[in-house]
Amino acid sequence: MKLGLIGCGNIGKFLLQAINKDGLLPGGKIVSIYARREEIAAQLVEEFGTQSYSDVDSLLNSDVDLVIEAATIEAAEEYALKVIKSGKNLLLSSIGVMADAAYEDNIKRLCRKNNVNIFLPSGAIGGLDVLKSAKAVNGLESVCITTRKPPSALPAGSSLEEETVLFEGSAAEAIKQFPRNINVAIVLSLAGLGSEKTKVKIIADPYVLKNIHLIEASGSFGKLKLEVENDPMPNNPKTSYLAALSVLATLQNKEKSVQIG
Ligand SMILES: NC(=O)C1=CN([C@@H]2O[C@H](COP(=O)(O)OP(=O)(O)OC[C@H]3O[C@@H](n4cnc5c(N)ncnc54)[C@H](OP(=O)(O)O)[C@@H]3O)[C@@H](O)[C@H]2O)C=CC1
Numbered sequence: 261m262k263l264g265l266i267g268c269g270n271i272g273k274f275l276l277q278a279i280n281k282d283g284l285l286p287g288g289k290i291v292s293i294y295a296r297r298e299e300i301a302a303q304l305v306e307e308f309g310t311q312s313y314s315d316v317d318s319l320l321n322s323d324v325d326l327v328i329e330a331a332t333i334e335a336a337e338e339y340a341l342k343v344i345k346s347g348k349n350l351l352l353s354s355i356g357v358m359a360d361a362a363y364e365d366n367i368k369r370l371c372r373k374n375n376v377n378i379f380l381p382s383g384a385i386g387g388l389d390v391l392k393s394a395k396a397v398n399g400l401e402s403v404c405i406t407t408r409k410p411p412s413a414l415p416a417g418s419s420l421e422e423e424t425v426l427f428e429g430s431a432a433e434a435i436k437q438f439p440r441n442i443n444v445a446i447v448l449s450l451a452g453l454g455s456e457k458t459k460v461k462i463i464a465d466p467y468v469l470k471n472i473h474l475i476e477a478s479g480s481f482g483k484l485k486l487e488v489e490n491d492p493m494p495n496n497p498k499t500s501y502l503a504a505l506s507v508l509a510t511l512q513n514k515e516k517s518v519q520i521g
């Protein structure tokens with residue numbers, strides 16, 4: 261599998277190390293990258309034996325089967341449709357770009373037309389399998405996520421002295437207000453009840469060191485309660501290590517003949 265990478269921050273560098281250096285995706289390699297800053301690109305080319313392009317159009321003209329977006333929602337907005345129209349498969353990290361139902365419908369239509377697939381990793385949470393199973397008979401009734409992070413991992417900054425609820429409302433509104441922090445609510449929405457009906461609570465808590473996500477759901481299957489206590493990534497405390505792992509796992513699963521879950 262020949263991979264392209266847009267965005268070479270925390271998740272992007274993790275993937276370059278895991279795939280190109282540590283061989284954790286047998287038969288796969290990140291052959292093309294696009295990093296906005298030239299000095300970063302040059303360093304990564306040297307370190308990971310990849311090719312760098314100065315714009316996304318040139319990257320899409322290179323020989324890649326799948327493009328990984330690991331940048332921002334704004335970048336995903338700018339490049340996702342281009343990737344699909346170029347006939348390449350796409351894996352999104354900034355899943356918040358899919359919050360809008362009309363955008364999601366448009367992207368699905370273009371995928372069919374261009375015969376490509378989009379991959380949306382579970383990111384820093386779990387439980388999506390339960391929601392999908394519950395939905396098979398339209399039996400999902402409620403879905404809610406409570407995210408608790410240290411203030412330094414949220415836009416509120418690090419000055420808070422006690423636990424503070426920063427947001428309570430729909431996933432659609434949460435991703436508008438916290439585009440760098442709550443992509444998880446959108447993947448949960450896509451697996452479950454949509455971004456208007458999925459409830460979100462975001463808490464800044466100076467007494468926690470981890471990014472904690474509590475998923476609660478109910479329906480004809482019974483009840484789900486799942487809490488993930490994520491270690492943050494060293495270079496970007498806003499991102500949980502599990503989010504990067506889930507991108508790698510999605511790429512690994514893609515090649516498997518036995519699909520679990
Ligand atoms: N689905 C999930 O569960 C999770 C999703 N995420 C999301 O994944 C994405 C990547 O996260 P992470 O790696 O930690 O973020 P980082 O901030 O560490 O890295 C993002 C990188 O993208 C680059 N970038 C920004 N805009 C563009 C652009 N227009 N074109 C090319 N590159 C660009 C930045 O470059 P520069 O240095 O030049 O600014 C930076 O190097 C984020 O959107 C994040 O919110 C994160 C955690 C969980």
Ligand SMILES: O=C([O-])CC(=O)C(=O)O
Binds near residue numbers: 384503
């Ligand atoms: O990494 C996390 O814990 C969640 C996150 O930032 C996001 O969903 O955007």
